[in-house]
Amino acid sequence: xxxxxxxxxxxxxxxxxxxxxxxxxFLTLLALTALTTGISFIDLGVFNAVIALAIACFKASxxxxxxxxxxxxxxxLKLTVAAGIFTFLLLISLTMTxxxxxxxxxx
Amino acid sequence: xxxxSIATTPEELDRSVxxxxxxxxxxxxxxxxxxxxxxxxxxxxxxxxLLTEVMFFGGLFCAYLIxxxxxxxxxxxxxxxxxxxxxxxxxxxxxxxxxTMAMAVYSAEIRRRGQLILFLVLTILLGSVFLGIKAxxxxxxxxxxxxxxxxxxxxxxxxxxxxxxxxxxxDMAEKTQLYFFLYFAMTGMHALHMIIGIALLFIMVxxxxxxxxxxxxxxxxxxxxxxxxxxxxxxxxxxxxLYLISRYR
Amino acid sequence: MSTIVxxxxxxxxxxxxxxxxxxxYGLMSWLLTGDHKRIAILYMISISFFFVIGxxxxxxxxxxxxxxxxxxxxxxxxxxxxxxxxxxMVFLFxxxxxxxxxxxxxxxxMVGARDxxxxxxxxxxxxxxxxxxxxxLSAMVLGGVDTGWTxxxxxxxxxxxxxxxxxxxxxxLAGFSSIFTGLNFIVTVHRMRCPGMTxxxxxxxxxxxxxTSIIMILGTPVLAITLVLVALERTMSIGVFDPTKxxxxxxxxxxxxxxxxxxxxxxxxxxxxxxxxxxSTFSRKRVFGYTAVAFSSxxxxxxxxxxxxxxxxIMGVSQYSAxxxxxxxxxxxxxxxxxxxxxxxxLYKGSITFETPMLYAFGFIGLFTxxxxxxxxxxxxxxxxxxxxxxxxxxHFHFVMVGGMLMAYLAGVxxxxxxxxxxxxxxxxxxxxxxxxxIGFIVTFxxxxxxxxxxxxxxYAAYPADFQVLNVFSTAGASILGIxxxxxxxxxxxxxxxxxxxxxxxxxxxxxxxxIQSPPLTENFVEIPIMDHEAYDYEWLANKTQHEVQTVG
Numbered sequence: 001x002x003x004x005x006x007x008x009x010x011x012x013x014x015x016x017x018x019x020x021x022x023x024x025x026f027l028t029l030l031a032l033t034a035l036t037t038g039i040s041f042i043d044l045g046v047f048n049a050v051i052a053l054a055i056a057c058f059k060a061s062x063x064x065x066x067x068x069x070x071x072x073x074x075x076x077l078k079l080t081v082a083a084g085i086f087t088f089l090l091l092i093s094l095t096m097t098x099x100x101x102x103x104x105x106x107x
Numbered sequence: 108x109x110x111x112s113i114a115t116t117p118e119e120l121d122r123s124v125x126x127x128x129x130x131x132x133x134x135x136x137x138x139x140x141x142x143x144x145x146x147x148x149x150x151x152x153x154x155x156x157l158l159t160e161v162m163f164f165g166g167l168f169c170a171y172l173i174x175x176x177x178x179x180x181x182x183x184x185x186x187x188x189x190x191x192x193x194x195x196x197x198x199x200x201x202x203x204x205x206x207t208m209a210m211a212v213y214s215a216e217i218r219r220r221g222q223l224i225l226f227l228v229l230t231i232l233l234g235s236v237f238l239g240i241k242a243x244x245x246x247x248x249x250x251x252x253x254x255x256x257x258x259x260x261x262x263x264x265x266x267x268x269x270x271x272x273x274x275x276x277x278d279m280a281e282k283t284q285l286y287f288f289l290y291f292a293m294t295g296m297h298a299l300h301m302i303i304g305i306a307l308l309f310i311m312v313x314x315x316x317x318x319x320x321x322x323x324x325x326x327x328x329x330x331x332x333x334x335x336x337x338x339x340x341x342x343x344x345x346x347x348x349l350y351l352i353s354r355y356r
Numbered sequence: 357m358s359t360i361v362x363x364x365x366x367x368x369x370x371x372x373x374x375x376x377x378x379x380x381y382g383l384m385s386w387l388l389t390g391d392h393k394r395i396a397i398l399y400m401i402s403i404s405f406f407f408v409i410g411x412x413x414x415x416x417x418x419x420x421x422x423x424x425x426x427x428x429x430x431x432x433x434x435x436x437x438x439x440x441x442x443x444x445m446v447f448l449f450x451x452x453x454x455x456x457x458x459x460x461x462x463x464x465x466m467v468g469a470r471d472x473x474x475x476x477x478x479x480x481x482x483x484x485x486x487x488x489x490x491x492x493l494s495a496m497v498l499g500g501v502d503t504g505w506t507x508x509x510x511x512x513x514x515x516x517x518x519x520x521x522x523x524x525x526x527x528x529l530a531g532f533s534s535i536f537t538g539l540n541f542i543v544t545v546h547r548m549r550c551p552g553m554t555x556x557x558x559x560x561x562x563x564x565x566x567x568t569s570i571i572m573i574l575g576t577p578v579l580a581i582t583l584v585l586v587a588l589e590r591t592m593s594i595g596v597f598d599p600t601k602x603x604x605x606x607x608x609x610x611x612x613x614x615x616x617x618x619x620x621x622x623x624x625x626x627x628x629x630x631x632x633x634x635x636s637t638f639s640r641k642r643v644f645g646y647t648a649v650a651f652s653s654x655x656x657x658x659x660x661x662x663x664x665x666x667x668x669x670i671m672g673v674s675q676y677s678a679x680x681x682x683x684x685x686x687x688x689x690x691x692x693x694x695x696x697x698x699x700x701x702x703l704y705k706g707s708i709t710f711e712t713p714m715l716y717a718f719g720f721i722g723l724f725t726x727x728x729x730x731x732x733x734x735x736x737x738x739x740x741x742x743x744x745x746x747x748x749x750x751x752h753f754h755f756v757m758v759g760g761m762l763m764a765y766l767a768g769v770x771x772x773x774x775x776x777x778x779x780x781x782x783x784x785x786x787x788x789x790x791x792x793x794x795i796g797f798i799v800t801f802x803x804x805x806x807x808x809x810x811x812x813x814x815x816y817a818a819y820p821a822d823f824q825v826l827n828v829f830s831t832a833g834a835s836i837l838g839i840x841x842x843x844x845x846x847x848x849x850x851x852x853x854x855x856x857x858x859x860x861x862x863x864x865x866x867x868x869x870x871x872i873q874s875p876p877l878t879e880n881f882v883e884i885p886i887m888d889h890e891a892y893d894y895e896w897l898a899n900k901t902q903h904e905v906q907t908v909g
Contacts (some may be wrong), residue, residue: 016216017209026206030199033346037195040351048355052347060340067209067336074147076546077154084158087574088165090661092172094681095610098665099173101674138470138548140884148473148547155539155573163577166585166611170596173607256592282602288594292585 015072025066032059134324146326153330157337160300164341167296171289171348178282184264184275185286186352188253190244194350197240198342204233205339212332215325220318223328227312230335234305241298248287255288271356290349297345300338307331360638360709360864363780369857371778375875390475391878396461397776398482399452400769404845406448406489411841413441418800418834421827426817434817435502436518440492442505443523447530448489450761451619454626455572456485456537458768459565461776463541465869465876466559468550468885473543474536481536484529491526495519504815506616509597509608513589521590524583531576531583534622538572541565550868552887556650559867559891560643563650564629567657571618571625574661579615582608609671613664621660623757624724625653627764628695631717634767635699637865638714639706642892645698652691659688669740678737685735692728696721711863712783715790716767723759723797727752730805745815748808751801759797766793766844773848774862775874779855782847789847793840799833866897 036055040048065071070078132142139145175182211226252260264280267273275283311331314320320328363369376393379385386394416437420428429437460478464471472478495501501523503512512520545558545566586608588594595601597608636643643649665673665681699721708714730752733739743749773781803826808814812823819827861870868885869876889896 017213019210019213022206022209022213026202026209029202029205033195033198033202036347036351037191040347040354043353043355048351048353052351056344056347059343063205063336063340063343067205067339068333073150076151080151080154080158083570083574084161087158087661088161088168091162091165091578091614092169094662094665095169095173095607095614097677097680098606098610098673099176101676102672104674104676136475137879138475144547148543151547152474152477152539152543155542159535159539159573159577161577162574163581166578166581166614169611170585170607173604174596174602178602255594285595285602288588288596292588 015069017066017069017072021066025062029059029062132323134322142323149326149330150333153333157333160337164293164296167289167293168344168348171293174282174285174289175348175352178279178285180273180275181264181279181282182286183353183356184267184272184280185253185283185290186350187272187354187356188251188263189290189350190247191350191354193240193244194346197237198346200233200237200240201339201342204230204237205336207233208332208335212325212329215315215320215328218321218323220315220321223321224312224315227308227315231305231308231312234301234308238298238301238305241294245291248291253283253287255284255291259284259287273356293345293349297338297341300341304331304335304338307334358707358709359711360640360707361711361780361783361862362859362864363856363862364859366856369859371857372873372875372877374877375778375873376878377777377875379878388479390471390479392460392464392472392475392478393776393876393878395478395482396457399456399460399485402482402486402489403449403452403457406444407841408845409493410441410444410449411838413437413444415834415838417441418831420817421819422831424819424821424824429817431817432502433500435504435815436496436500438815439501439504440496443492443501443527445757446505446619446623447527448485448492450623450757451530451534452485452537453623453761453765454630454768455541455565455568455622456481456534458630458765458772459541459561459568459626460537462772462869463544463562463565464548465872465880466562466867467545467548468553468868468881468887469544469548470879470881470884472540473548474540477536478540481533481540484533484536488526488528488530488533491522491529493526495522495526498522506612507583507586507608509586509589509605510599513586513597521587524587528580528583531580534572535576538569538576541569542573545569550884550887554887556647557887557889557891558650560632560646560649560653561629561867564625564632564653567653568622568625568629570654570657571622571660575615575618575622578611579619582611582615585611606668606671606673609668610664613667614661617664617667618657618660620753620756621656623761625656627720627724627761628653630764630768630771631699631720632695633865633867634713634717634771635702636892637771637863638711638717639703639708640894641702641706642890642894643698644701644704645694646891648694649698652694655691656688659684659691663688663735666735666740669737670744682735682737682740686732689728689732689735696725696728710787711770712781712786712790713767713771715787716763716770716793719790719794719797720760720763720767723755723763723794727755727759730755743808745813746808747804747812747814750814751804751808754801754804759801763793763797766790769844769848771863772869773851774858775869775876777852777855778858778875779851780858780862781844781851781855785843785847789840789843792836792843796833796836796838796840800830800837801833803827803829803833864897864901866892866894871900 032055036052039051044051064081070081135142135145139148207226207229211223211230214223214226248254251263252258253263261277261280261283264275264283265277308331311320311327376391386398389395416429417434420426420434420437426434460472498519501518501520503516503518503520507520507524545562549558585596589597596603597605599605632643632649663681663685665677666685669678669682730748734743734749734752770781770786773779807823807826807830810823812819858874860873863870868887871885872881
């Protein structure tokens with residue numbers, strides 16, 4: 001069993017994330033929560049939704065990358081997450097092709 | 108051509124029946140080659156499971172997006188009846204619980220049993236606080252007749268008590284029912300995941316106190332951590348989508 | 357007729373002393389097993405059970421349609437019968453058919469692992485399947501469902517008073533069973549391959565199942581949440597799918613077909629996976645264009661997610677969106693055609709022999725090609741308006757699912773029967789069964805293309821007398837088909853006791869699973885193998901056999 005040609009056993013050593021990183025992420029998340037709540041009380045038109053979602057995406061990325069260790073994980077896991085996001089966007093965007101254009105040419 | 112590489116002879120059978128894991132730790136399942144493979148398989152399996160969870164919530168997010176675009180005024184009115192103080196507090200509580208969970212994983216990795224149990228218990232507490240606040244919010248909705256179904260009332264939206272709120276025409280006010288249904292479906296589904304998570308946490312505390320996870324077998328804690336953080340992420344999106352629509356009104 | 361079957365000398369041959377079948381005894385050793393091979397057998401028994409029920413319902417449908425008026429059963433009974441036929445056949449037979457039985461049995465053997473990555477989850481998936489089956493059966497016993505297998509809203513949510521929620525619950529559970537199967541396969545293929553087993557040394561069977569698992573993982577949860585919404589809408593009258601309350605029935609269609617169109621590929625990709633193995637073995641050639649066939653599986657899985665709206669062309673979706681989806685639907689034909697062409701090229705100048713699995717494989721190629729090409733008719737926007745909701749579409753998807761998947765399933769069951777049980781099936785009668793099935797199938801479903809083109813709508817118990825001749829053909833064909841399916845159900849159990857001892861490698865096939873004893877050991881391999889050659893390397897096999905003879909002699 002000397003010949004390890006597959007990618008499987010490369011990253012058997014697991015990266016231990018240290019508490020200071022967790023603490024920093026934790027505090028950033030709390031700050032962003034306060035920020036997103038605060039901004040929602042200011043009238044920015046369509047940008048309210050855009051900013052709220054941007055902050056949410058940023059927060060989620062922080063959680064995925066550091067709390068869930070994706071930053072330190074193998075390419076396979078990163079690809080898995082990308083596949084999930086891709087399919088979710090596929091569901092949303094292809095459904096929207098119908099909803100956006102359903103009324104075109106009717107008025 | 109190494110044709111002997113695939114053992115076909117049954118004479119060698121007895122060797123396979125013997126425990127082939129004499130130098131391996133007890134938690135290594137028989138069909139894995141080594142701990143590294145088991146750990147990677149388990150963690151990859153968890154991520155794939157979370158993928159299905161993304162798509163499970165995906166259907167609800169898709170419905171939300173469509174109806175929010177169709178009935179924006181109703182969604183604004185519905186959103187503004189939610190208690191933003193409770194919502195923000197709950198977000199903070201959940202983020203704290205994610206932090207304690209991350210620390211629990213760290214404690215398991217550095218093999219400190221007492222610390223691990225402490226952080227798991229803290230996670231249970233924070234999770235329960237979240238569910239408690241959620242229950243208070245649900246109760247408010249019940250009192251206000253904002254739970255979709257036969258008892259649903261559009262009074263608050265046609266004749267708002269708050270002078271700053273814009274009254275809705277009755278047909279648009281009816282559509283707030285859709286908003287509240289999505290609110291209950293999404294937060295309910297999320298709360299269900301929390302309840303399952305807390306139940307699992309109790310089991311883990313019991314096992315951790317017997318030293319199950321501090322002898323190098325951190326996979327269950329790590330995988331549960333992934334699940335818990337995923338539930339947190341769902342909330343991170345639910346919070347702005349449900350609570351923060353045009354709050355400035 | 358020449359044959360490649362090489363069996364051990366029957367006078368001296370006996371089954372291996374130890375195997376997964378006799379490792380442990382007793383009912384509980386089966387019900388609590390973690391062994392993927394035993395779970396595969398459990399699955400095989402349960403899906404056969406549901407296949408019989410679905411088949412009887414199909415027989416009732418054809419019997420009713422023998423005559424123009426609805427005289428055998430009341431129209432609402434007919435609705436329930438075809439709904440249950442669809443639900444059982446799609447969710448309880450076709451979706452788990454090849455993956456959960458043959459795939460479950462073979463994937464660890466083919467990648468050189470001792471078991472799937474998560475044996476307990478594998479067992480859980482079987483229990484979920486059984487739970488789902490019980491819910492569906494109880495819905496049937498309590499009075500049935502008459503929504504059709506598609507649960508179309510608002511019909512299912514507002515207008516029907518049948519057991520929609522019970523059936524939906526059953527499908528929800530069966531769906532999670534298939535998610536767990538897919539999860540296990542993906543992790544196993546990624547993480548459990550033996551040393552030397554690179555991606556491009558994997559048998560195409562594994563590639564096909566990998567692609568299937570992707571769909572199971574990403575598609576099924578959307579169906580689950582959709583059915584939850586239907587159940588909530590029925591019980592609490594919410595209105596997400598109800599236009600009178602501001603909801604949109606088309607949203608249901610979008611979410612439902614987001615799963616259910618890719619699910620069509622769950623129902624065909626594993627079949628294609630089986631065919632690749634069978635065609636290669638019985639033409640003694642490496643599959644032509646291995647890489648293309650491997651990637652076409654993944655391409656089908658990915659494209660499968662881009663085409664669902666073609667089920668909704670006549671439902672009032674945006675015309676512009678329909679244009680896009682029509683084009684993308686035609687794109688799916690490309691990877692499917694790549695497979696057909698490559699199989700044909702594999703046959704070209706191969707040493708073809710005609711054992712039963714090969715006969716079924718030929719049936720698959722012919723019927724799937726017809727089924728696939730008629731799919732192009734339905735992808736075409738203008739044509740679709742004429743043909744959709746007629747018997748044309750019924751014929752189309754039966755050609756793909758029954759002519760394709762069921763043929764492939766039978767090919768696979770015959771092909772790996774010696775490996776699973778250690779015994780051969782009776783060759784002469786099984787060849788007869790394969791031919792009968794093919795003829796019966798063509799007679800049953802080909803007339804339905806004509807019926808549909810002439811305008812006979814699906815899902816009605818009665819039809820104008822003009823259509824009777826073709827319908828009589830179809831019902832007659834169904835009787836022949838019934839005999840074709842009944843034969844394996846009789847001679848396969850018979851062969852468990854009286855079949856010839858198969859030996860390790862009756863087909864002289866190259867896969868890892870054929871290099872170990874049959875039936876295999878509980879742990880599959882005495883020692884984890886080291887893969888040092890490509891898949892379908894018949895020279896390697898010849899060398900190995902030669903080497904063995906020299907050692908012995």
